[in-house]
Amino acid sequence: MTGWGLREGDAITEDLVAVRRLGGGATYEAYLAFDEVTWGPVVAKLVRPDLVEDASSLRGLRREAEALTTVNHPVVVRALRWTDSGPRPHLVLENLDGPRLSTLVRRHGRLQPQQYLVLGIELASALHYLRRLGWVHLDVKPSNIIMGAPARLIDLSVARPVEDAARLKHVIGTDRYLAPEQADPGGRAGVPGPASDVWGLAAVLFEAVSGTRPFRDGDPSAEVPHERHPQLVEGPATLPGDVPAPVREVVLAGLSPEPADRPLPHEVSEVLEPVLHGLPAPRLAGWRS
Numbered sequence: 001m002t003g004w005g006l007r008e009g010d011a012i013t014e015d016l017v018a019v020r021r022l023g024g025g026a027t028y029e030a031y032l033a034f035d036e037v038t039w040g041p042v043v044a045k046l047v048r049p050d051l052v053e054d055a056s057s058l059r060g061l062r063r064e065a066e067a068l069t070t071v072n073h074p075v076v077v078r079a080l081r082w083t084d085s086g087p088r089p090h091l092v093l094e095n096l097d098g099p100r101l102s103t104l105v106r107r108h109g110r111l112q113p114q115q116y117l118v119l120g121i122e123l124a125s126a127l128h129y130l131r132r133l134g135w136v137h138l139d140v141k142p143s144n145i146i147m148g149a150p151a152r153l154i155d156l157s158v159a160r161p162v163e164d165a166a167r168l169k170h171v172i173g174t175d176r177y178l179a180p181e182q183a184d185p186g187g188r189a190g191v192p193g194p195a196s197d198v199w200g201l202a203a204v205l206f207e208a209v210s211g212t213r214p215f216r217d218g219d220p221s222a223e224v225p226h227e228r229h230p231q232l233v234e235g236p237a238t239l240p241g242d243v244p245a246p247v248r249e250v251v252l253a254g255l256s257p258e259p260a261d262r263p264l265p266h267e268v269s270e271v272l273e274p275v276l277h278g279l280p281a282p283r284l285a286g287w288r289s
Contacts, residue, residue: 030043032095047061135161137159141176213237
C-alpha cells in the first residue's frame with residue numbers, strides 16, 4: 001500500500017489542508033484536515049494514490065458516498081461532500097471528538113453499566129433506522145464506534161442496500177465480528193442482511209460488558225471457512241457473572257447462529273432501556289437465555 005505522505009500544512013485540495021494522518025486501510029488513507037469551506041476541522045478520506053484510477057476502488061467510494069448521503073441519523077457519521085474525480089478522489093466527513101470503543105476497552109477493560117447500556121441503546125437506534133431504510137452496515141465493530149454523546153457509528157465503506165447484501169458471494173466485513181452468514185455467504189446460515197448488523201451489535205456489547213471478544217481468533221490464511229471463522233461452529237465465550245440477566249439474554253440472543261433467532265434492533269433497546277433505569281426488562285418469546 002502506498003500513501004500520500006502528507007504533512008501538516010500540505011494542501012490536500014484547494015479547500016483542504018492536512019493537519020495529521022489518522023490512519024488508513026487497503027483502499028483509503030484518512031487525514032484530519034482544516035476545511036476552508038466549513039472553516040473548521042474535518043476528516044478527509046482519500047483513495048490511496050496507487051488506486052485513484054482503479055475502477056473497483058472508485059465504485060467503493062461512490063457506494064460509501066451514496067450510503068452517507070442516504071443515511072441521516074444522529075448516531076451515524078455525516079458526510080459533508082465528496083468527489084470521485086481529480087487527482088485525489090475523496091470523502092469529506094465531519095470530525096468526531098472522542099476515543100474509539102476499541103481503544104477504551106484495550107486501555108481500561110470492560111465498560112461500566114451506565115456506559116454500555118447507553119451505548120447499546122444508541123447503536124440499536126442507528127441499526128433500527130438503517131433497517132427501516134433498507135440498508136445494512138456490515139462492519140459494526142468497536143473500532144468503528146466513536147464514544148461521545150451520543151456514540152457515533154462510522155465507516156460505511158462496505159454498507160449497501162439489503163438487496164445488494166443478499167447477493168454477496170464473498171466475505172465482507174472484519175473477521176472477528178462477522179455474523180455466520182457474512183463469514184460464509186450463501187452457506188447454511190443464509191445471506192447477509194439487517195440481522196448481520198444485530199450480530200455485530202451483540203459482539204460489540206459482549207466486548208463492552210466483558211472486556212473480551214466473544215469468539216477466539218481464527219486462522220486468517222485458512223481456506224476452510226470454519227477454521228478462519230470459529231463463530232461458524234463454536235458458541236460464544238462465557239460472560240462475567242455480574243452481567244445483569246436481561247443484558248446477558250439479549251447479547252446471547254444477538255449472537256444466535258440463525259439470523260431469524262436474533263432480536264430486532266428496537267427489541268435490543270427495549271431490553272436495555274429498563275435496565276438503565278432500574279426497571280424490570282421484558283423477556284421475549286423464543287430468545288435464548
